[in-house]
Amino acid sequence: MNATRIRWGLALSLPLWVGLAAASPAWAQDAATTAEAAAEAVEEGVSAEMFTVNNLWIMIAGCMVFIMHLGFASLESGLTQAKNTVNILFKNTMIVSLGILTYALIGFSLMYPGEWGVAGVLGWTGWGIPLPPGGQTSAYDAGYTYHTDFFFQAMFAATAATIVSGAVAERIKLGPFLIFIIPIVAISYPITGSWQWGGGWLSTLGGDDAGFIDFAGSTLVHSVGAWAALAAVIVLGPRLGKYAADGTVNPIPGHNLALATIGVFLLWFGWFGFNGGSVLTADAAAVSLVLTNTALAAAAGAVAAGLLAYFVTRNADLTMALNGILGGLVAITASANIQTPMTAIIIGIIGGVIVVVSIIGLDRLRIDDPVGAISAHGTCGVWGTLAPGIFGASAGVTQLGYQVIGVVSIAAFTLAFAFIVALAVKATLGFRVDEAEEIEGLDLGEHEMSAYPDFPRVYIKSYHTREI
């Protein structure tokens, strides 16, 4: 490392700031304008105290959602091999950072457009996170400040991207992955998000009072991440040695199940903010029901997945129980606010069962998802989105129809978008590391580092020798 290089590095990083600065003169608001929301809320009959406690809960919930990024990083690195740990940690660090920055630059504006370009489908309020022209718009609730809203939504946005990271682990090139994921989080996720949470066409399928239901994002967040992951995994192909020519599925066990368990517990904790904060007020009856349903669905998912895995494999399978927790959580997310504790448990049990079935099924299709992300977030995301058409006060054929339309339309858009980006990246930069690097591990190849340099490791060559 010489001084010339440092100077070059400094020079080359300049465009980043200049681009940001040039793109968003509107960001030059001062802090005072954010106080307008409070004044406005008081005018609308919400007391200053209630406004404060509502905002406080949404902000704390946003901090809890942030911790989910640590949960994902821990789970994904725990469930993969030690030789790829630095790579996974680096990806997750960059995803949350780039996710927050791009959401500030364009995502938030796309997702809560206020004014539509193509009615109900695509809108835009401008670069950066200024207050929209004219101050508070109808596109977001006067019950919280602009920055409360941004903070909470920005933490959400990055979770969709993080889901992809696990599915493509252990064989994707770092740079192309980041180039693939940025348009997903910055463009695709907020556009489909605007269809429902931005007041778009899905939210008014049945007129002003009825439409698609997706309380906290079983589809808008979780299945979006899973569809993007599915596209990427199909373009990438499975890891070397995972599927033998004779049809055998070779397990490639994760290197640290304590780390994976830490990850799932942190995700569960963060989910209380993810679902609870999505009430968008601190209303005690609503939030406490959501937290209770979230806890019960997760617990039911763990037990159901653990039992099913035991009946199938005769082993108490920790990773399946952990995926059952996630399956239950994803499944309850679309309707945690309108289920009873009993229906929450049923939804969680089914989530736990289908995550196991889906993981086994995807392996038969030779779709290689090292952490089970497509099953937990995709399969259970679809199930959770259908659930309010089946259980609870909203259940009914019409509602179920709206739910199917929501699932299919968002799946179609996201899959198409992700396939196009993935194929474009593959054609230009390449998407996959070469065989030697995959066998040696991405930590050395992409990072020239080991996550555990003080400990000798075992390389299980047999996976590769069988296939190669």
Place this chain on the structure above:
Amino acid sequence: MNATRIRWGLALSLPLWVGLAAASPAWAQDAATTAEAAAEAVEEGVSAEMFTVNNLWIMIAGCMVFIMHLGFASLESGLTQAKNTVNILFKNTMIVSLGILTYALIGFSLMYPGEWGVAGVLGWTGWGIPLPPGGQTSAYDAGYTYHTDFFFQAMFAATAATIVSGAVAERIKLGPFLIFIIPIVAISYPITGSWQWGGGWLSTLGGDDAGFIDFAGSTLVHSVGAWAALAAVIVLGPRLGKYAADGTVNPIPGHNLALATIGVFLLWFGWFGFNGGSVLTADAAAVSLVLTNTALAAAAGAVAAGLLAYFVTRNADLTMALNGILGGLVAITASANIQTPMTAIIIGIIGGVIVVVSIIGLDRLRIDDPVGAISAHGTCGVWGTLAPGIFGASAGVTQLGYQVIGVVSIAAFTLAFAFIVALAVKATLGFRVDEAEEIEGLDLGEHEMSAYPDFPRVYIKSYHTREI
């Protein structure tokens, strides 16, 4: 894994849902009824804003208590051997899940009965978590919603069970453990809990205005876990090689002290919710005193245990310092709301001292507790329960008498209950893995997995060869 097995597995998991569904038709309340508590609170003179902030704090505190389960899982796996890590993680995952589910099914109803069957001793409001007949009952405060109350208490309930897991680690069979622990968390814990927090006989020992003091559960939660652990450990016996025939105590060091430290810090963090949330309002003076006392007692426990261990062993013993934190936390739990910072420090110091003495003492009695759970939660739980009879405004001989009655009665009930269950399980299913499995590790025996498959491990055979 073939398709037949999957179908079988699905079929076999059906009874779980059917049982749940059949047992609790009363769960079919809708969300709207939970709003009644808010309306009721406003009628009683609590403003809607204060009701909201009170509930918010109890719910956030519940989320923090949830994180204690991750703390326990990390601490317990860190303090045991790498060959048993999957087993411990699986147990902790199942305990929190089964704990929440069974508390919903029967525990909550037993603990806050509203109507007594045997006055002050045993009551029951029915299966599931419906609102009790007649809506809000006097058995719980109208200051929070029914689901806020359930959420917070359910997180508490499972902690008692988690305490047991560490003490019996490294030699208990998985299935029998789960069968042992379910009645503890579902029946024994809520019954003794009802004696005090459900308005039972201990809470009115001295008439309406006086009785047993146990603010957040030094006895009701922590020592209950420890007594159940003690019974199980006595029935199980020590790990192979722990105690040599000549009286030597062979240390069996934990495999990851970073993981153990993470666990204790997460427990300390969660304890702010455990104690702070037990105020059951967000009253600033009360909660801030509780948090201050909790922080000071934990810090004092760490320093006292660290110093004492240094004087005894001439080493700066990390595990003793960590146990000192827990000892201080358990000790302040019974009276964090009525001590001054000064008396909180003294209570914490004594907690830190006796946890060290207790760990050493139990080893002399050949009671093998791999993580020191019986000492931290039991010995310090007793000390903490006696403390409000000795320190603070409540101190006095009469109060101390009430405290002794509470400690002894709950210990007697829990020990009797746990011994009966443990002996019954032992007689029918067996309680302990065989020697070969214990030596090889429970991860392979019970789970056919390793927590760290990429890393070679050292098996310290000498523990076993000495004994066998």
Place this chain on the structure above:
Amino acid sequence: MNATRIRWGLALSLPLWVGLAAASPAWAQDAATTAEAAAEAVEEGVSAEMFTVNNLWIMIAGCMVFIMHLGFASLESGLTQAKNTVNILFKNTMIVSLGILTYALIGFSLMYPGEWGVAGVLGWTGWGIPLPPGGQTSAYDAGYTYHTDFFFQAMFAATAATIVSGAVAERIKLGPFLIFIIPIVAISYPITGSWQWGGGWLSTLGGDDAGFIDFAGSTLVHSVGAWAALAAVIVLGPRLGKYAADGTVNPIPGHNLALATIGVFLLWFGWFGFNGGSVLTADAAAVSLVLTNTALAAAAGAVAAGLLAYFVTRNADLTMALNGILGGLVAITASANIQTPMTAIIIGIIGGVIVVVSIIGLDRLRIDDPVGAISAHGTCGVWGTLAPGIFGASAGVTQLGYQVIGVVSIAAFTLAFAFIVALAVKATLGFRVDEAEEIEGLDLGEHEMSAYPDFPRVYIKSYHTREI
């Protein structure tokens, strides 16, 4: 371990309690007096509800700052060698414990003196944490209770000390380190803190309405920790083998980058409490702007540091990206409440760039800081403190002058204090372990334990053979 030793140990730990008890009779306040703050706030026109929610946020923020101690412990042990892990964990456990206790005993009283001995420079309200004579003083806001204030500030105080721990890792003696750090956290930190947050001379440099700006402590907390670390590192010297005679810098890689990443994410999470809580109310507009700015600066720091490191080294350097997060966080801390999202991003980018440059630069100066603490907290702390003189509504030459005065005066005081203490400790007890212990690892030398006894480790002898 025999009974005599236990008795001796118990006897020797007695002075600790007696000293605490004797020093602070004033602690014998009862809980009721803390309710005075609430009554006073209501008198001043803050509603009881607003008082409650304000306190609640500060208390929750204090809990989040507590988690930063786990973040530091994880980061520091992850970035150092496996043979020194127990030592680092023990130090961090003791620092937070001693930090809280000494802050209760003297720090809080020094930092918020109410009455000055030397006007604006040094004051004192007495031992312990009683309410000051006359109840609530003007030195702290009537908007929160005395114990809320203490709890939040005590968690802050210990972070300054924790910063030092990482910089001196892998070669400092345990006892002397603790003796060095106690006066820093108990005396030096609160004195310089009182200059600004206690209403001292820095806060009124420009008269009643203007002065030094340091919102949440880029200088008062972070750079104070870094200056103390710098003094200690200079007195200690570099680790054996770090700098070869020919000028080569030998990297000594950390043993667990997953642990380090967990640490940084927990620090980021805790920082939301650190900065957000420093608003000292739950005002929604103010807190949400602070959280947004904090998130954006951290994200920008990660991307900037990652890019710069890539341009310089052609590797995707995880540890640099992690340090970029910290650099961005430290930099925004001084003015998170008065920047716009755009200026927060710029401040974060510059923080991410200079943390990389500073780490490389310090290595050229042969100042060996194993975790980059001096760069992240010191260099970026200075940058962050200058920032409100350059960006935002406060920017201007006069303000920049105040900022320089603040940076220089606190650096001078802290460096002088720390050098004197470090040299005194070195002269009397010795500061550094001997060579054999450094090579073998401090875990065996100071603790007779290994953090990972089940796993064989690799000792990279080449570092040492080159130098010795």
